[in-house]
Amino acid sequence: MIGLEGNSAPEAPFKRRGREFEMIAAMLRMYCAAHHGAKHAALCKECEELYNYAHRRLERCVFGEVKPTCANCTVHCYKAMMREHIRQVMRWAGPRMLRRHPVLAVRHMIDGHLPAPVLHQSR
DSSP states (O other): OEEOOSSSOTTOSSHHHHHHHHHHHHHHHHHHHHHHOOOTTEEOHHHHHHHHHHHHHHHTOTTGGGOOOGGGOSOOOSOHHHHHHHHHHHHHHHHHHHHHSHHHHHHHHHHHTSOOOOOOOOO
C-alpha cells in the first residue's frame, strides 16, 4: 500500500484546484479505509491508481482555476470506468465529509454553487 501525505496538493498553483486535490485525497482515504481496510492515510493499489488518475485530470483541467465541481462540469474528462469508480467514492464519502472534514466540505458546497464556465470551441 502507498500512503498519501497530509497535504496532498503542495504543488497546486491555484487555490480552487488545490482544494479539489485535497478533497479527492480525503474522500479516497476515507473510502479506502472503510472498504479496503487501508490504515494511516495509506491507499490500496486500486485507490492509489484512481488518486493518481484524478490528480492528472485535475492538473490538466481545461478550465484551470475556474474549474467547476465535477457535478457541474460540462466536460467529462474521465474515462467511463474511472468516472464510475470516482462516482462510487464520491457517493459514499460525500455525506461523511461534513463530519470528518467540515471546512473542505463547506468550501466544496460553496464552490458547487458557482456558475460553471462555458468551454469555447475554436473554429
